[in-house]
Structure formats: C-alpha cells, structure tokens
Amino acid sequence: MRIVSFLFLFIILTACKKETTPDVKDVKKEITEKNDVVRFRESYRPQYHFTPPEKWMNDPNGLLFHNGTYHLFYQYYPEDIVWGPMHWGHATSKDLVSWKHQPIALYPDELGYIFSGSAVMDLENTSGLGSKDNPPMIAIFTHHEPKGEKEGKNDFQYQSIAYSLDEGNTWTKYEGNPVIGNPTSIRDFRDPKVMWHEASQKWILTLVAGDHAKFYSSPDLKSWTYLSDFGKDKGAHGGVWECPDLFPLTVAGSDETKWVLLISINPGAPNGGSGTQYFVGDFDGTTFTTSQKDIKWIDYGSDNYAGVTYNGLPDSDRTFIGWMSNWNYAQKTPTENWRSAMTLSRKLTLHKNDTYYLKSYPVAAIDEYSYDSKTYDSITNKYSLTSENFNEMRIDFEIEGALEDFEVKFSNVANDQLFLGYHKEDHSFYVDRRKSGKIDFEPRFAEKIHLAPARTDKNDHTRFSIFLDASSVEFFVDQGTTTMTEQIFPTQPYTVMTFTSKDHKMTQVRVSKMKRIWE
Numbered sequence: 001m002r003i004v005s006f007l008f009l010f011i012i013l014t015a016c017k018k019e020t021t022p023d024v025k026d027v028k029k030e031i032t033e034k035n036d037v038v039r040f041r042e043s044y045r046p047q048y049h050f051t052p053p054e055k056w057m058n059d060p061n062g063l064l065f066h067n068g069t070y071h072l073f074y075q076y077y078p079e080d081i082v083w084g085p086m087h088w089g090h091a092t093s094k095d096l097v098s099w100k101h102q103p104i105a106l107y108p109d110e111l112g113y114i115f116s117g118s119a120v121m122d123l124e125n126t127s128g129l130g131s132k133d134n135p136p137m138i139a140i141f142t143h144h145e146p147k148g149e150k151e152g153k154n155d156f157q158y159q160s161i162a163y164s165l166d167e168g169n170t171w172t173k174y175e176g177n178p179v180i181g182n183p184t185s186i187r188d189f190r191d192p193k194v195m196w197h198e199a200s201q202k203w204i205l206t207l208v209a210g211d212h213a214k215f216y217s218s219p220d221l222k223s224w225t226y227l228s229d230f231g232k233d234k235g236a237h238g239g240v241w242e243c244p245d246l247f248p249l250t251v252a253g254s255d256e257t258k259w260v261l262l263i264s265i266n267p268g269a270p271n272g273g274s275g276t277q278y279f280v281g282d283f284d285g286t287t288f289t290t291s292q293k294d295i296k297w298i299d300y301g302s303d304n305y306a307g308v309t310y311n312g313l314p315d316s317d318r319t320f321i322g323w324m325s326n327w328n329y330a331q332k333t334p335t336e337n338w339r340s341a342m343t344l345s346r347k348l349t350l351h352k353n354d355t356y357y358l359k360s361y362p363v364a365a366i367d368e369y370s371y372d373s374k375t376y377d378s379i380t381n382k383y384s385l386t387s388e389n390f391n392e393m394r395i396d397f398e399i400e401g402a403l404e405d406f407e408v409k410f411s412n413v414a415n416d417q418l419f420l421g422y423h424k425e426d427h428s429f430y431v432d433r434r435k436s437g438k439i440d441f442e443p444r445f446a447e448k449i450h451l452a453p454a455r456t457d458k459n460d461h462t463r464f465s466i467f468l469d470a471s472s473v474e475f476f477v478d479q480g481t482t483t484m485t486e487q488i489f490p491t492q493p494y495t496v497m498t499f500t501s502k503d504h505k506m507t508q509v510r511v512s513k514m515k516r517i518w519e
C-alpha cells in the first residue's frame, strides 16, 4: 500500500513537473525569438529589407539558388558595427523578400579574412569534393591577409574555395588553398565571381585587379588558367574596380543574346563615392569585348553598391541584390546595433533602343507584401495625403504627357523633408535628402541633390514606383529604366506626402502598406 501511494505521488509529481517546467531549450528559443522581435523594432531597422541580426554587414556574397532555397551570404563582422575581420554571414529565403538568419558560414583563418566572392553548385562533382549523389556547394572567395597588408606587401589577396555537403549549413575550407595565388603582387586582386559556361563546358571566373577585370577558366574549380584582361581603357576609372559579375542576357523582345559585365567602383560613382557601372558586349569563352562608348550605371542613387546576381537561376530570371550603402559614410550611419541593409532583390532585364541598357525592378514576389492599398484616380497640384507611417509603404503612380517639372515630398511634424522628382531643365530625375532627417554624421551624406539622367520608356507616359522603408527609399522610373536607391534617416516616420506640379497630375495612384518580414 505504501509503495502504491509512493508510486502515485511520483506519477503526480512527474506530471506536474512536466507542466510547470518547460524544456530549457524552449525557454532559450522563446527568449531569442522575443529578442529578435524587440531588436527588429529599433529605430531605422528596415522592415522589409534584409539586415543582419546585429553588427556590421557589407557586400552580398555567394548568391545561389538551390533546391528551392535562395542563399544570401554577406560580408560580416560579428564583433562591431564598423568593418573588421571579414566573415561570411548567411541567410536563406523562399521568395527573395523574407529571410531567415543562419549561422555564420565562413570564419577568417590563417590565410586571412574572408572577402567577397560567389558560390556555385558543383552538380557533376567536377571538384571531387563531394559525390555525384551529394554534390558539393562551393564558395569561391578572396583571402585577404592583413599582416602582409600592414607590412606594405602587395601580394596579400588571393583566391580560395570552401565546400559544403549539407546545403550551406557547415563548411570546410579546401586544403589546397589558395587556388589562385598572387605571384605578380597585384594589390587589389579580389572578388571572384564564378559561373558555369555552357558553350566551353568550363567554369569561368571573373575577378578584379585594381583597374581592370581578369578572366580565368577551370575544369574542376581547383586549377585555374588565366584567359584575358578587360577594361584598363574602358568605362569609369575614378576608383578601384570591385565585385565583378559576368552573365548572358537576351535582349527583351528579340532572340539576341549579349553578355553583361557589372563592375562596382569606389570612389567615382555619378553622385559620389561607391557605385556600379556595367558594360554590354560579347564573351566567347576567353575574352570579353564591347563597342560601348558611354558609361552606364545600374543605379544613380548613392546607396547601391557591390551588387551581383544569383547563380542557379535561368538567365530569364537574372536576379540582383546590392549593398544599400556607400563607403563615403557607411561606417557612420546613425544605427546602433547593426549597420546596413541590402537593396530589394531585383530582376535585371536587357533592352535596346539607341543603345543597350539594363532595367532593374523588384522581383514579382514583392507584390505579395503590399496590403491595405488605397487607390486614387488622380492627385493634383499641392495635394497632400497623410498616413501614420509612409516609411513602410510603397507608392505607385503614373504621369501622362511629355514630362514637365514635378515633385513628390515626404515630410513629418519635425519638418524632415525628402524630395523626389523631375527637373526638365537638366532632363534629370532627382532625390534630395538634404533635409530628410539625420544627415550630420558625415558631410558627404547630404552634400548635394542626387541626379539621374532621365531615361524613360515612352515620351508621353511614365510610370513610377517608390518603396520607402525605415531608412531607405528606392525610386523606380518605368519599371527600372531609371533607378535611384538612397538611405534616409528621418527623425520620425514621414506622415505627409505632397505632390507639386504646374503641368501634371499624378494618375493611377496606389498607396500600399508593406508587410513586415521579421514576424
């Protein structure tokens, strides 16, 4: 009887314990989740753009689509909110808008910091680092050796690889690193972008070497053969060439295929500091050639740098992500726990009229994030709309007739004012953030109005989209024919939008809230 009652008591106690003492792991998880929610409401934390959980981020790296998942790796320093010894952070997405943070993928090692680079799926196991049944995911990056740099040497950057056999969760550095050394001591020798070149059945690697790009080929991602140089006498040269990307695109509405070479450059961008130029030409498996005479920029705003495109997607879905900052002030922006965001993921398309040009516009999935849309047939001169928070909104509108001056102003009770519009006199679109909120953390942030030469699709009808987030504005004309991306730091959310034009009305206006991605 005594044993029975003991047993009874034991069962009751165990049952109670189960109910009242949650698993330690669950508690931890709950706290982390709560922290995430709190943390992601800090002032200026973008609500539908990618940001790291905390600390410093710069370039997107290793953009790769595989098995239904988009991988985004990025230059990451997990100890501070300024640049430091580089790691590769990692995040994944199912739709290129909402992201899940993943553990850090690559840590600095005895060969150096882990600088920018790319990733591929080696499906045929050409590298032998996996198997045909479990092909390796391979990251190709620059090792930057800080000691050599400090000692004034010039050979401290070289290219290395790492592989993952579990979809990017854990990584092993290749024991034969570096795979491309730096025997001729090129000081800036970095940012390898690799792709599979169908025509020559080889891997092609593009990297930058100060003032030009270099191409290499390989059968196995481990042994590389130098092919050619491009660009010493082409394009913009106001700064160092960085983060190249080479890919084919078919000209919209035709069956003509051209090759596009993206080259980021810092400084030397049209509105100061960092920017990304591109060349349209041909690539025959060995050399890139172009007859392009003018300098083309993917974005005329100040905050779209080091952008590259996804591997693993069909060429008709060429998708681009850029770092939404500028080395002129990136390390001084007024955020506390983290620094920098990525641009919205954008689809790139190639077009031709008098010349070849790229359009870049947010991927279709972004439309799923608009809600509570309000539409207006027209908005006339000096008309204002109010909202609780324009900084989590998207505004689409159209303008009929040949473009004359117009301006859209976003403002708040603190009298912060952001202006976007068109200046007929110099045929330019513009973003003026000189009074947009906090601007005094670095003089070059709000030194001048930023201009973009006005390129539109038609002469008598123009479409506009403005995406505002807590600390950014992305301005698209005609689905990305002209694009401007800018950081802004309003002291409070903008609550008023005012349209001004002597000649135009805004038509087909749609003002939508944007869903938050961190919930």
Ligand code: FRU
Residues within 6 Å of the ligand: 058, 059, 075, 086, 115, 116, 142, 190, 191, 242, 243, 306
């Ligand atoms: C571009 C860049 C790259 C380099 C990386 C280092 O922003 O300078 O050229 O690999 O950042 O973080």
